[in-house]
Amino acid sequence: MTNTSDATRILDIATGYMASQQLFEASRIGLFAAVADGADTVPAIAARTGVSPRIARILADGMAGLGLMTRADGRYLLADDAAAYLVGDASVLDLAPFLTFLGGISYPHWLQFARTVDTTEPGDLQMDDARWGTFMSGVMTYNTLHAQEFGRRVDLAGATNALDFGGLSADFALEAMARNPELRTTFLYAPGFEDGVAEAVAAAGFADRTTVQTGDTATSQPEGSYDLVLANHVIHRFSAEENAQIFRRLRAAAAPGATLTVLDFFLDGDADQRRIDALHAGEYLVIDGTIVHPEAEVRGWLADAGWDVRERIDLPASPRVLVATAV
Numbered sequence: 001m002t003n004t005s006d007a008t009r010i011l012d013i014a015t016g017y018m019a020s021q022q023l024f025e026a027s028r029i030g031l032f033a034a035v036a037d038g039a040d041t042v043p044a045i046a047a048r049t050g051v052s053p054r055i056a057r058i059l060a061d062g063m064a065g066l067g068l069m070t071r072a073d074g075r076y077l078l079a080d081d082a083a084a085y086l087v088g089d090a091s092v093l094d095l096a097p098f099l100t101f102l103g104g105i106s107y108p109h110w111l112q113f114a115r116t117v118d119t120t121e122p123g124d125l126q127m128d129d130a131r132w133g134t135f136m137s138g139v140m141t142y143n144t145l146h147a148q149e150f151g152r153r154v155d156l157a158g159a160t161n162a163l164d165f166g167g168l169s170a171d172f173a174l175e176a177m178a179r180n181p182e183l184r185t186t187f188l189y190a191p192g193f194e195d196g197v198a199e200a201v202a203a204a205g206f207a208d209r210t211t212v213q214t215g216d217t218a219t220s221q222p223e224g225s226y227d228l229v230l231a232n233h234v235i236h237r238f239s240a241e242e243n244a245q246i247f248r249r250l251r252a253a254a255a256p257g258a259t260l261t262v263l264d265f266f267l268d269g270d271a272d273q274r275r276i277d278a279l280h281a282g283e284y285l286v287i288d289g290t291i292v293h294p295e296a297e298v299r300g301w302l303a304d305a306g307w308d309v310r311e312r313i314d315l316p317a318s319p320r321v322l323v324a325t326a327v
Contacts, residue, residue, distance in 0.1 A: 026060075029050070146232075164232075190216060
């Protein structure tokens with residue numbers, strides 16, 4: 001037989017950890033900020049970041065090979081995405097805390113993945129206060145990215161009375177409120193989140209348009225008649241039975257014609273599974289045992305609860321959003 005294939009894709013996947021580790025270290029030493037500030041040669045990068053010229057060359061060439069920088073005549077220039085997200089305080093959103101989480105928390109957990117495969121048990125977090133700080137800073141940074149993409153791509157114009165239910169970040173509702181001046185929001189979050197929500201609301205200047213309540217996400221029955229319900233980053237934390245009940249209770253609190261958004265990663269039924277969702281199924285399991293549910297199941301829970309899915313929006317580098325209408 002004549003082999004017409006090559007092993008490029010397999011080797012790209014198998015050596016992916018080499019790319020991620022170099023990205024984590026490039027971020028940690030401030031490589032991207034150094035180049036943004038004019039350190040565009042290996043000696044200048046080494047001097048600015050405090051690493052050896054050999055390390056500066058390895059990391060700069062690695063980032064150029066990954067497309068995060070370009071190189072011409074021994075000088076390096078940032079790609080647009082690196083300039084937007086990797087240059088520290090000058091970034092549109094500084095992803096460094098999330099990269100620190102991936103390198104310090106997530107990656108060590110993936111080293112336990114063989115045990116997870118054999119047992120279906122998550123890894124051992126071995127968390128102390130410092131690691132929890134890294135965990136939360138990273139996850140909330142990633143949520144901010146999701147919220148920015150959500151605000152840009154999900155049209156919620158016309159909504160006036162929103163319920164943000166059981167989420168992990170107030171940023172989704174705050175993005176919607178920033179784009180809809182008439183929108184008021186009730187936050188109903190699990191106990192322990194209320195102070196963070198209140199601080200985020202105050203920082204955004206929306207304290208006069210919000211109410212903050214607490215309640216158990218799996219069992220709370222919201223009261224009111226809302227025309228917008230946000231259930232973002234909720235369902236992966238609960239079982240099928242719990243999610244089915246959550247959607248029924250949310251429907252009871254929604255006015256006819258109200259909009260519901262369900263943002264999460266999904267295992268889809270498309271011919272080509274979206275990579276980021278499938279990989280997060282493993283990430284969620286090995287980190288803490290939570291679940292990336294099949295999209296078809298989620299749609300079934302919604303239909304049974306009286307929600308009609310009208311649109312799916314795939315957010316770049318972020319989860320997907322199912323947008324539904326109360327019927």
